[in-house]
Amino acid sequence: MANIVQFENIGLRYGTGAETLTDVSFTLRSGQFYFVTGASGAGKTSLLKLLYLAQRPTRGVIRLFGEDAVLLPRDRLPGFRRRIGVVFQDFRLVPHLSARDNIALPLRVAGVPEVDIEQPVQEMLAWVGLAERAQARPATLSGGEQQRVAIARAVIGRPEILVADEPTGNVDPDMAERLLHLFDSLNKLGTTVVVATHDFHLLNRIPHAQMMRLDHGRLLDPTGSLRHPPHRPES
Ligand SMILES: Nc1ncnc2c1ncn2[C@@H]1O[C@H](COP(=O)(O)OP(=O)(O)OP(=O)(O)O)[C@@H](O)[C@H]1O
Numbered sequence: 001m002a003n004i005v006q007f008e009n010i011g012l013r014y015g016t017g018a019e020t021l022t023d024v025s026f027t028l029r030s031g032q033f034y035f036v037t038g039a040s041g042a043g044k045t046s047l048l049k050l051l052y053l054a055q056r057p058t059r060g061v062i063r064l065f066g067e068d069a070v071l072l073p074r075d076r077l078p079g080f081r082r083r084i085g086v087v088f089q090d091f092r093l094v095p096h097l098s099a100r101d102n103i104a105l106p107l108r109v110a111g112v113p114e115v116d117i118e119q120p121v122q123e124m125l126a127w128v129g130l131a132e133r134a135q136a137r138p139a140t141l142s143g144g145e146q147q148r149v150a151i152a153r154a155v156i157g158r159p160e161i162l163v164a165d166e167p168t169g170n171v172d173p174d175m176a177e178r179l180l181h182l183f184d185s186l187n188k189l190g191t192t193v194v195v196a197t198h199d200f201h202l203l204n205r206i207p208h209a210q211m212m213r214l215d216h217g218r219l220l221d222p223t224g225s226l227r228h229p230p231h232r233p234e235s
Contacts, residue, residue, distance in 0.1 A: 003063075004030040004161060004192050005051065010060035012046055012217075019058070020046050021217045028194070030160070033187045033206050036196040038214030044196040045165055047214065051194065052084045052163050053077060065160070082110060085154030089166035091146040093138040093153075099145075100125065100134040103152045110157065124152035128182065144175035151182055155191070162186060164195045168202060180205050 005028035012021040021043045028034060036044050049055035050062060053069060062069040065083060072080060093102045104121045125131045128148035138146050147167060154162060164183065168176035180195075180202055187193045197203070203211070213220040 002030045002066075003027050004065065006061070006063040007050070008061040008063075010050065010057045010062065012043075012050065012055070013058045019217060021050075021057075024060070024217075024219050026212060026219060028161075028192060030192055031187070031190050032192055033184070033209040034192075034194045034212055035203055035206070035209050036194060036212045036214065037198070037200075037203065040198070042214040043217040044214055046217075047212075048163050048165050048194065048196055051161075052086050053081055082106070082157055083160050085157065085159035085162045087147070087150050087154045087162070087164035087167045089169040091138070091143075091150045091170075093146055093149055095138055098135045098137060099130055099141065099149045102138070102149050103156055105153060106157045120156055124156050128152045144171045144178070147171055147175070147179055148182070151179065155186060159191065161192045161194065164193070166196055166198065168197065168199055173201070176202060177205065 005026075007024050007026050010021055010024040011019050013019045024047065036047060038044050046055065050057055051064075053064075053072075056070060060070075064080060069080065094105065097105070100121055103124050104117050107117050107120065122131070125134050128151060130145060130148055130152075133141060133145060136145075138149070141149065147170070151164075151167070154164075162183065167183075168179055171179065176199065183193050183195060184206055195202075203209070
């Protein structure tokens with residue numbers, strides 16, 4: 001399995017405050033399932049934003065698909081972003097578009113001809129169990145239905161990585177399990193999946209998933225120790 005993402009000594013500071021992420025180093029292997037956990041404010045969303053190229057680090061190196069993502073020229077960003085699907089806790093659907101048109105949006109933005117859009121959209125609607133709700137606007141869908149539209153929109157372009165930030169935060173436990181099942185089935189088809197969650201019930205549902213635990217902006221190792229302890233000068 002190839003390394004699809006590498007973070008090396010990443011630091012992130014917003015404005016002039018303290019660092020939000022400090023010395024974060026890890027490697028993601030293609031085709032694996034990862035959970036990012038940690039208390040509120042630990043830096044989960046910040047780490048995911050770096051991963052889906054919505055934020056640049058203050059220091060360190062990010063390698064994505066084998067290339068330096070921090071030094072990537074601006075004109076190559078959209079092409080890179082298309083290789084990463086993103087699902088948010090609050091869905092972020094376009095309110096005036098139907099479920100069908102929300103799902104079609106990434107293909108339209110990428111300039112895919114209309115004749116080639118209908119079939120993948122139908123397949124996605126069926127996959128997330130919403131074939132009957134194709135014409136519905138987001139406001140008329142339940143939270144779980146909206147999130148399934150958001151997942152379909154995130155994966156219709158067949159991204160290599162799917163990143164989801166607290167995707168089950170606004171749905172009931174049964175729906176959370178159903179959504180996780182969608183992520184798991186995508187992962188089994190080869191997509192690398194990264195899910196940030198507070199929800200410890202979910203973690204046990206994917207036994208083969210790897211855990212990435214953040215504590216005050218630092219990654220812990222599997223035993224709960226800091227992976228990269230702060231440097232203490234010799235006294
Ligand atoms: N755009 C920003 N500007 C300034 N500070 C920010 C910004 N985004 C996040 N922070 C700060 O960075 C820290 C980590 O926030 P982040 O949202 O990454 O944590 P989180 O683990 O995802 O938290 P939660 O589980 O509550 O969503 C917090 O102290 C937060 O206030």
